[in-house]
Amino acid sequence: MTARVGIVVFPGSNRDIDAVNALRIAGAEPVVLWHESVDLEGVTGILIPGGFAYGDYLRAGVIARFSPVMRAVAEFAAAGAPVLGICNGFQVLAEAKLVPGALLRNRGLRFVCREVALLPEHMDTPFTREIGERRPLRMPVAHGEGCYYADDATLDALEREGGVLWRYANPDGSVAGPDDPGNPNGSLRGIAGVRNAAGNVAGLMPHPETAVEAILGSDDGLGIIRSLVVSASEYAATGRVSGTRAMAGGAA
Amino acid sequence: MSDQPAYRFAVNVTPKPGILDPQGRAVEKSLPHLGISGVSAVRVGRRVEMTVRAADAAAARAVVDQLASELLSNPLMELFDVEALG
Numbered sequence: 001m002t003a004r005v006g007i008v009v010f011p012g013s014n015r016d017i018d019a020v021n022a023l024r025i026a027g028a029e030p031v032v033l034w035h036e037s038v039d040l041e042g043v044t045g046i047l048i049p050g051g052f053a054y055g056d057y058l059r060a061g062v063i064a065r066f067s068p069v070m071r072a073v074a075e076f077a078a079a080g081a082p083v084l085g086i087c088n089g090f091q092v093l094a095e096a097k098l099v100p101g102a103l104l105r106n107r108g109l110r111f112v113c114r115e116v117a118l119l120p121e122h123m124d125t126p127f128t129r130e131i132g133e134r135r136p137l138r139m140p141v142a143h144g145e146g147c148y149y150a151d152d153a154t155l156d157a158l159e160r161e162g163g164v165l166w167r168y169a170n171p172d173g174s175v176a177g178p179d180d181p182g183n184p185n186g187s188l189r190g191i192a193g194v195r196n197a198a199g200n201v202a203g204l205m206p207h208p209e210t211a212v213e214a215i216l217g218s219d220d221g222l223g224i225i226r227s228l229v230v231s232a233s234e235y236a237a238t239g240r241v242s243g244t245r246a247m248a249g250g251a252a
Numbered sequence: 253m254s255d256q257p258a259y260r261f262a263v264n265v266t267p268k269p270g271i272l273d274p275q276g277r278a279v280e281k282s283l284p285h286l287g288i289s290g291v292s293a294v295r296v297g298r299r300v301e302m303t304v305r306a307a308d309a310a311a312a313r314a315v316v317d318q319l320a321s322e323l324l325s326n327p328l329m330e331l332f333d334v335e336a337l338g
Contacts, residue, residue, distance in 0.1 A: 062323065
């Protein structure tokens with residue numbers, strides 16, 4: 001059965017068509033979900049794409065957090081379904097407290113648009129299971145507020161519990177600390193993407209959905225998109241996703 | 253509702269101490285170009301002013317406190333204070 005995966009579209013989303021394209025290539029049926037709708041149309045996985053939802057006014061992602069569709073997404077996440085936020089979608093999930101931490105202004109102050117190397121950390125999660133061999137993945141970043149921040153206790157807990165899924169890598173393959181050349185924005189401990197404690201909601205700043213065709217420079221992102229699709233299929237068939245755990249009282 | 257008294261507030265949002273504030277740092281770095289010295293610890297925040305109609309000042313203040321903590325600031329990275337503007 002083809003997995004139906006929803007793409008949430010806010011006013012100001014601009015990577016939604018790339019997400020539709022990537023999900024098709026990964027074998028899913030993309031379903032576009034408008035921000036004013038609370039009907040998720042029977043999807044079994046959700047991708048929140050990049051862009052500038054509601055103009056990024058106030059703080060990136062914060063206005064989107066209070067949209068009707070995000071109330072439905074929060075319930076969907078609490079039920080254990082897989083949700084992936086990319087770039088602005090990660091900012092929305094962080095503002096909604098569906099994933100831990102916050103995304104601050106880039107340390108270098110500039111909007112950064114370039115290719116990065118992304119090192120996956122755990123290969124058995126709903127968002128990494130189809131990547132295959134663990135190696136640095138080439139894909140672009142394009143953001144002004146991508147500096148991952150959480151306090152030390154939160155970072156320690158994330159690392160202990162397997163919550164860090166992707167880190168920026170230096171050219172030699174080592175993890176890129178805040179001031180290293182491989183780190184585009186000053187993210188603490190090189191963190192590019194995290195997941196929640198239950199394991200079914202994740203966000204990352206780089207763009208796997210625009211690295212899905214070798215002819216366009218890289219298809220290293222396809223494994224991440226395919227992981228979401230496989231997880232959505234599993235959720236459709238069994239009502240849960242392997243590599244996640246039920247949390248008392250919600251998804252966060 | 254419209255016959256309720258109006259109260260004017262400002263909410264000042266600033267980055268928490270210890271959080272890197274690259275905007276503040278950029279402002280600070282530009283000061284030597286103006287010939288200004290002796291200025292440090294520049295932090296850039298945001299000020300939001302609003303009018304609230306409510307039964308009394310305390311009720312109005314409660315509304316502002318709620319929207320300041322839930323919408324105008326992110327407690328992970330920012331602090332806020334509320335000013336009554338009269």
